[in-house]
Amino acid sequence: MIAVMVVTIAVLYGTGAYLLLQRNLSRIVIGLALLGHGANLLLLIAGGGAGDAPIVGENPGPYADPLPQALALTAIVITFGVSAYLLALAYRSWLLTRTDEVEDDLEDRRIAEMTASRDRLSEEADEVVLEESPS
Amino acid sequence: MRVALILPLVLPLAAAAISVALGRWPMARRTIGVGALAATVGASIALLALAADGTVVAGQVGGWEAPLGISLVVDTFSAIMLTVSAIMLLAVLVYAIGSPRTDDSGAFFHPVYLILAAGVSASFLTGDLFNLFVAFEITLTASYVLITFGGKRDQIRHGMTYIVISLLASTLFITAVGLVYAATGTVNMADLAVKLTEIDPGLRAGLGVLFLVVFGIKAALFPLFFWLPDAYPTAAAPVTAIFAGLLTKVGVYAIIRSHTLLFGESGPSNLLLVVAGLTMVTGVLGAIAQNDVKRILSFHIISQIGYMIFGLGLYSLAGLAATVFYIVHHIIVKTTLFLVGGLIEERTGTGALRKLGGLLHSSPLLAALFLLPALSLAGIPPLSGFVAKLALIQAGLDIGTYATVTVAIAVSALTLFSMTKIWAGVFWGDADEPPPLPGALVGSRLVFPRLMLGATIALVAAGLAFVGAAAPLYALGETAAAGLIDPTAYIAAVRSP
Numbered sequence: 001m002i003a004v005m006v007v008t009i010a011v012l013y014g015t016g017a018y019l020l021l022q023r024n025l026s027r028i029v030i031g032l033a034l035l036g037h038g039a040n041l042l043l044l045i046a047g048g049g050a051g052d053a054p055i056v057g058e059n060p061g062p063y064a065d066p067l068p069q070a071l072a073l074t075a076i077v078i079t080f081g082v083s084a085y086l087l088a089l090a091y092r093s094w095l096l097t098r099t100d101e102v103e104d105d106l107e108d109r110r111i112a113e114m115t116a117s118r119d120r121l122s123e124e125a126d127e128v129v130l131e132e133s134p135s
Numbered sequence: 136m137r138v139a140l141i142l143p144l145v146l147p148l149a150a151a152a153i154s155v156a157l158g159r160w161p162m163a164r165r166t167i168g169v170g171a172l173a174a175t176v177g178a179s180i181a182l183l184a185l186a187a188d189g190t191v192v193a194g195q196v197g198g199w200e201a202p203l204g205i206s207l208v209v210d211t212f213s214a215i216m217l218t219v220s221a222i223m224l225l226a227v228l229v230y231a232i233g234s235p236r237t238d239d240s241g242a243f244f245h246p247v248y249l250i251l252a253a254g255v256s257a258s259f260l261t262g263d264l265f266n267l268f269v270a271f272e273i274t275l276t277a278s279y280v281l282i283t284f285g286g287k288r289d290q291i292r293h294g295m296t297y298i299v300i301s302l303l304a305s306t307l308f309i310t311a312v313g314l315v316y317a318a319t320g321t322v323n324m325a326d327l328a329v330k331l332t333e334i335d336p337g338l339r340a341g342l343g344v345l346f347l348v349v350f351g352i353k354a355a356l357f358p359l360f361f362w363l364p365d366a367y368p369t370a371a372a373p374v375t376a377i378f379a380g381l382l383t384k385v386g387v388y389a390i391i392r393s394h395t396l397l398f399g400e401s402g403p404s405n406l407l408l409v410v411a412g413l414t415m416v417t418g419v420l421g422a423i424a425q426n427d428v429k430r431i432l433s434f435h436i437i438s439q440i441g442y443m444i445f446g447l448g449l450y451s452l453a454g455l456a457a458t459v460f461y462i463v464h465h466i467i468v469k470t471t472l473f474l475v476g477g478l479i480e481e482r483t484g485t486g487a488l489r490k491l492g493g494l495l496h497s498s499p500l501l502a503a504l505f506l507l508p509a510l511s512l513a514g515i516p517p518l519s520g521f522v523a524k525l526a527l528i529q530a531g532l533d534i535g536t537y538a539t540v541t542v543a544i545a546v547s548a549l550t551l552f553s554m555t556k557i558w559a560g561v562f563w564g565d566a567d568e569p570p571p572l573p574g575a576l577v578g579s580r581l582v583f584p585r586l587m588l589g590a591t592i593a594l595v596a597a598g599l600a601f602v603g604a605a606a607p608l609y610a611l612g613e614t615a616a617a618g619l620i621d622p623t624a625y626i627a628a629v630r631s632p
Contacts (some may be wrong), residue, residue: 020303025295032302041310046317068300068316071265075309078272082305085279086298089291095286102295 001050012038023101025090037077042074140194142178142206143256146171172225179218189614190630202323206262211261211615222275223380224252226590233374233586251277258385264322275301281374289369297366304352311345325629328396343398347455354386357414360437365516368429380470381582389505395619412539414547415441421554428476428486439465449534455616457526464519473506484571488560495562502562513551519601558559
């Protein structure tokens with residue numbers, strides 16, 4: 001059971017990190033959520049293996065460690081709240097820019113605009129050539 | 136448990152709740168906010184009085200014994216941090232209320248600001264790694280709202296960087312906490328101080344580095360600083376000021392606490408010394424390349440963090456005492472400089488150096504308010520920065536880390552250079568381009584909102600008083616450093632309250 005959990009956690013961290021490196025805000029948000037899930041599962045197995053009894057009453061015997069579960073619960077609530085805020089911010093960003101991609105830095109943006117305008121000019125020139133050529 | 140221990144956390148939090156309910160009465164909200172923070176200052180000073188002689192005050196919330204309960208601990212170091220941060224929070228709130236550009240009558244400014252205050256206090260109070268995580272999250276969540284406060288395009292763009300990088304750091308933090316729990320079975324810091332020495336040294340070192348990365352992102356250490364100069368300058372002036380003064384210092388506090396209590400080796404740490412040197416150099420070079428008041432000051436935060444880590448890296452009594460002194464000096468001076476930057480922006484509508492000029496004539500008072508902390512930051516005698524840097528350099532020479540000492544002195548000169556850049560650009564000469572609010576500039580006297588000016592003057596005065604009281608304050612720093620180097624009292628206070 002621990003092995004399954006470990007593999008799951010590794011996959012969650014891996015995919016989360018991959019999505020975090022993308023340009024689209026929606027993917028970044030999902031990536032952070034996956035990382036959060038991975039971290040929560042990690043907390044859970046930090047308390048030991050599965051199958052022990054919950055800590056109820058005064059029964060003797062090995063109990064499942066309740067502390068990591070409390071930690072994971074807190075972490076889940078925090079991740080939930082912050083994800084909601086991040087989504088609201090991503091929506092706001094989309095309203096303002098009409099694109100889901102993270103904008104470049106000011107300097108990068110200026111250079112990108114210069115390149116874009118040059119490309120546009122050359123495209124327009126191509127179109128003019130096409131229109132003039134006999135079809 | 137002692138009631139005073141929980142007050143710096145509960146007062147702002149309760150005031151935040153009341154402030155939400157008082158949404159329709161802006162005056163009542165302001166009174167509540169200022170009142171709560173003033174009371175927090177009082178409670179922090181009371182705690183400082185208790186802990187000033189090196190006593191460690193510990194309490195368990197909810198009555199569960201450590202290591203199961205939620206420990207709140209105040210030693211000399213955290214009491215100093217609590218007091219300084221409470222004073223800054225109060226001064227900046229007064230400044231924000233007085234600032235017409237910061238709309239504090241909106242639904243959220245006051246409650247969120249108070250929650251930020253509670254989060255900062257909680258970070259300094261907690262004696263438990265997981266609660267440190269929760270305290271960080273409280274602070275960060277409030278800061279996410281404040282940094283995007285206003286919802287302008289630039290703020291969203293740069294706030295997004297800040298939020299994503301902070302969330303990544305938080306995820307790493309919770310991962311590190313999980314791994315520590317798996318290795319030791321506890322998250323109580325005093326308990327960990329003992330149990331971490333019993334595990335495999337390689338594992339312990341690995342966990343230590345993981346925590347250093349987590350806190351290094353928050354403290355903007357080299358090479359994890361890149362988010363800071365992007366994110367800070369776009370926020371409103373009071374928000375930038377409080378972030379600059381406090382938030383990275385919460386990270387520095389966590390680095391110091393974890394390094395001394397949990398993962399420290401005795402003797403200087405080469406890793407920290409190298410990181411400190413690189414942080415100083417990168418920060419100051421970045422500052423020199425900038426052309427905007429807030430951006431120059433933001434890069435300086437990074438450079439100054441290097442000095443604090445330098446003292447920690449030395450891991451000697453003198454080094455840590457100098458670090459404590461340096462942090463206090465830095466919090467006051469940096470907050471003041473950003474408040475002055477906010478005053479400039481308030482009247483001219485910009486912080487760009489080429490659009491500013493000649494402010495010396497239109498407001499000599501503002502020039503003086505800038506000059507004092509700026510010279511202090513660069514380390515000109517007899518201001519507090521000089522005392523702090525001298526102490527650090529002496530501590531460095533004692534240990535014999537000549538390379539880092541040389542870097543520290545060179546960076547100090549470069550700091551002076553970039554401060555003169557602001558001085559020449561803003562206060563001398565003429566503007567290359569007219570500022571957005573030119574009517575307020577040429578030939579006329581600048582008049583500032585009274586509360587903003589009052590808060591700034593108060594902080595400049597605090598900076599000067601800090602020099603006057605340097606000797607007793609340095610002695611206090613030494614007491615704090617002694618408690619950090621030898622945490623026996625800390626561990627004993629938490630484990631047997």
